[in-house]
Each structure stands twice: as C-alpha cells, then as structure tokens.
Amino acid sequence: MAKVTLSDEQNLEIMRHSCAHIMAEAICSIWPDAKLVYGPPVEDGFYYDIDLDEPIRPADFERIEEKMREIIKADKPFIRSEMPRSDALAKLAGDKYKTDNIKRADSDVISFYSNGDDFEDLCRGPHLPTTGKVGSFKIMSVAGAYWHGDPTQKMLQRVYGTAWPTPKDLDDYLHRLEEAKKRDHRLLGRQLDLFSFNESGPGFAFIHPRGMIIWNAVVDFWRSVHDKYGYQQVQTPVILNEQLWHRSGHWDNYKENMYFTTVDGVGYAIKPMNCPGLCLVYKTRQHSYREFPIRIAELGVVHRHEASGVMHGLFRVRQFTQDDAHIFCTPEQIESEIIGVIELTFEIYKAFGFEDFHIELSTRPQKHIGSDEIWETATNALENALKHKGIEYKINEGDGAFYGPKIDFHIKDCLKRSWQLGTIQLDFSMPARFGLVYTGKDNTEKTPVMIHRAVLGSFERFIGILIEHYGGGFPLWLAPEQARILPISQKSNDYALMVQETLRDAQLRVGCDLSNEKIGAKIARAHSERLPYMLVVGPKEAQFNTVNVRIRGDKKTKTVEIDEFLRTAKHKIADKKVDLAF
C-alpha cells in the first residue's frame, strides 16, 4: 500500500473511515450485542450506524474513546482479505445488515478488513496501514437514523465522530464549531431582541420591533427590484372555503399539512399556498395574449402543519411569509421569463453578498400529470435558461413536483446545513383546474402557462439566514439601530440629545445611551449589541459640533462634524455598503 501522508482530502477520508472501524470495534467490545450496519466518512468526520437495543448515551462517549485509544495504541495492522460473493454471503449468513450490504455491492469480489485478532468488518476499503496511524478524534453525538433512510424500517443508532491529522487540527475544528454556534440565528435572535418563540404557538414566530426593522428594510428593497422587473402586487385572503382546495388539488395532495376551521357551519382551510387565491384574481376578468407576460407578486402568509421534529428557529416554521409571484405567459415566453426570474434572483442575492449558494434542477417524477411533450418543453426551457446564463447546476432526476419541473436555489447556514431559498416551478395543473384562459392571436381560448416562483422563499427563513450570514453584525441599511450616541457624562446629555434629533430628522435610526454608566461600559454594551456606529460625545465635541465616531470592530476613533457623519452614513445606506469605514 502507498504511504499515507494525510495531506489531502482523499487521505483524510481514508483516515476517518479507519477511525469509524476503530470506533465500531470499541463499541462492539463494550456492547457485544451491537450489530454493525454501515460506517462511512462524512464531511469533517465519520459515523457508524449500529443496531443495539440499549441506547448509547453521551455519557458513554468517554469510555468508547478510551477503548479507541487502546486500539490505536496497539497499532494493529488493517489487513484486507477477499473472497467471492457467494463465500462472503455464506460467511455472513444470519447478519441481515452485512448480507444486505453485500447484495448492494457491485463487485463480484467482496473484501473484508480486520485490525487485530478479534475484529473484522465487511468493507470496500481502503484503510490506513495500521490503527496507530489514526490522528486526533472525538465522538460528537449519537442520534437515530432509519435503516436505508426508510421510516418503516428499524431505527438504528448513528454515532458521529470527527477525526483530524493532528491535535491542533481537532482543536481548530472544535473552535470553528463554537464560533459557528455563536452565529446561530436562534441565539442571536434572543441576544439582539429580534424575534422569539413561545410554547403557545410552536413554530409560529413573534417578530420583535428590531426584527421588523430588518424585515421592512428587506421588503422595501424587494419591492423596488420587483417594480423594476415589471411585477404587480396583490394580497389574497388567508382563509378560504374548503371547496376551493378540493378544486386546486391540495385536499387530495396536501391535506395532512393543512389547518382547517369552520365558519358559520361551513368548512374553511387556512392557505398553505397562494396560487389558488391568485387564480381567483386572474378569473375576475378576461385576458388576452397581448397582456402577457403578467407578473403578479404576493407577500403571502401561509400556514403548513410541519412535523413536530422538523421545526428549527426561523428556518423551518409553521407560519411563514412567502415572497411569492406567479407569471402567466405563453409557452413561447417561458424561457425568457425564466431568465428574467434568474436575473432578478441574482440581483437580490447579490445585494446581500451571497456567493455560496447552489442550484438544482429537478425533473419529471414517476407520479406526474401532463403529457411527455409538455414536460420536455418545460424541462428544456428551464435547462436552456440555466445554460444561457452559464450557470452551474445539479440535476435531481425525478425530484420535480408532480405538476412540473423546478429550479431551486439553496444556501448553507453557519453549521453547514443546507436550506432552500428561491424556487422556480412550472405548473401545468393549476391553470387547467381553475379553467384559466386567455384569448390567443388566432382568437381562440387557450390555457396560460403558469410559472410559480419565490426568490427569498420565506421571509422568516431569509431573516434567519441574514442573521447568520452577518453574524448579527448587519450592514448599515439593515441594522435595527444604525448608530448610538454615547455621552461621556450626564453633563453632555443635552448635546447628545441634540445630535440624536439632528440624525433622526435625517431618517437615521439612532439611539442615545443616557444611562448612568462610564463611557467604557456604554461602549461595551453597544459593542455586544453589534451597533455599526458609536458616537461618543463630551464637552470637546459639543464645543465644535462634532461626534467621535467609533466603528464596529475597530478600536480606532475619528472625530468628524455631524454633517459629515450624516452624509457618509446616508451614502452607505443608499449603496447598501457592508463596509462601515469612513
């Protein structure tokens, strides 16, 4: 075997995989009844799925690690042995997990790896030469995982670990994790008083005044871009007669996730989507191809009964505000409309400095409606639009909605969990179900194409993503409190209030700390609240009509005239600058 240097990603994976085997041996020595299922390397580490009736607890991690250290210290060689598939099946008869693994393997030769005398595991390999070559590791967590990811199958115990070439690498990684956790929007949401949740409504967010400032700043920007791209805006009801949802197909396909109520003895549903309501708006009058494309946006509040275990701060809630829009157009207009949506989407993402997102194209699923021809046209339109814009994307074969293919925009949170933001979906179902028509050039009635799209996806989620993206240190245009005036002592309070009034008159969001604290304490507090600007004022500043500007993240200060501060700040707001420097 080639010498392993652990200098590249591939070797790191091998080391982590070997570490998974060592952990498996350790666990089997502690719990002889444990049955091993599958133990691959993953990003930053590895896991092993184990079938064991007794739960493995965090308190057990230490003794597992202790046992692992023994195995590593013994420096036992990893030895590969091979046999034909039939022999392997015979050898592992009775072990349903490993038998299943063999059946899923594509090779005719099945390999095993042993390290030492009493541990052997079915494995494709490769591995390190000996157990002693493993670097620094730590067991991180244990959680349930269904066998084959199938909820009808038995739930296994998945033990996660992390492994790195050196102790320093491990420490750095653990440190990075700690830093990432500090950016968690759920934590910052409380610390910065942006939003909260309450047991009275699990999954329903309470947005606080400071959170609403960010929200409204995003809405203002969102609306200006949509104006520019030719969108109109509507608002449709949250509660609508149940019959509407029978017609839309939601009753048959989405009932489990919907809330229902009764009004005057009549069944009503709380909308999980905005499209049916919009279709009713469309039908209020006749339409001609001459009006197309029609682009109609709605900041629609939708409710979806998500499973209790999937809620996650603002990222996964039961009530959220979609930045929804529907485009009605002819088949010929699909591609150019898709391109328009992509351009609009990128323009909005760019304003927030998002670079790290990826795009997925989902194609026709097994269960679908509509002809093969229309699916091909639609999928080609989406694909051509992406190619036309030179955008890289991943294809999710068969992952489209039953009514049409879709493009999704995904982004990762501070702990590398992936979340969907925007989506563009072609819908072949709704216009026909609602009998939507337009008069074509040939004076016959036709069914319009409906494009359903969201750019931010959910305002709640997007605000959460922004909090993590900026780590709570918002650019000036989004900051709930853009500057705070900090008088040196109460003798300067009058001047401080005068400066505050001047800046507020100019539409800046400015606070003033009149508390009975020393300047150091006022700065520490403003700093912990991630204020962009701290304006220290005392007798010197009052004398010359200036403020001493201290910028977030910078200990240097600069004294400028009030007007100059105002001018610079206004420019940074108008240009949506992230940089606060003067």
Add this chain to the structure above:
RNA sequence: GCUGCUGUAGCUCAGUGGUAGAGCGCGUCCUUGGUAAGGACGAGGUCAUGGGUUCAAGUCCCAUCAGCAGCUCCA
C-alpha cells in the same frame, strides 16, 4: 412523526432525597467619568405541566408539553 438528550430567576448555568443559589441583566442610591463592563443596596422562583414512590422530591419513577441533535419529510 421517529431515536436520544435537555427543561431551576429575563439570560447563562450550579444545585448528587432534608430551609432555592451564582454571574450577567433589572430597580434605587452613591459616583460624573474620554473609548470593551466603578461601587452599595434591593426586587425577582408553584424548580415546564400532571400523576406516582417516600416521613420528606428541584433531585427518583411514569405520562404530557416544549426545546436541542440527528433521521425521515418538505408543492
């Protein structure tokens, strides 16, 4: 929904069957200051909820609710 863990003051947490604790925050007072936390005093608790065991439960057991990690799901 499933598996495991957690729930004590506004927040972060200690409390190992025998009178409810700390730091921060909050209030009042002293202090009036020059760039990351000045001092004193004080208020604040049905220990998530409901049962059970026990002479005695924040602590042990059961259930429920909520949160956390992951799985599954996500039109």
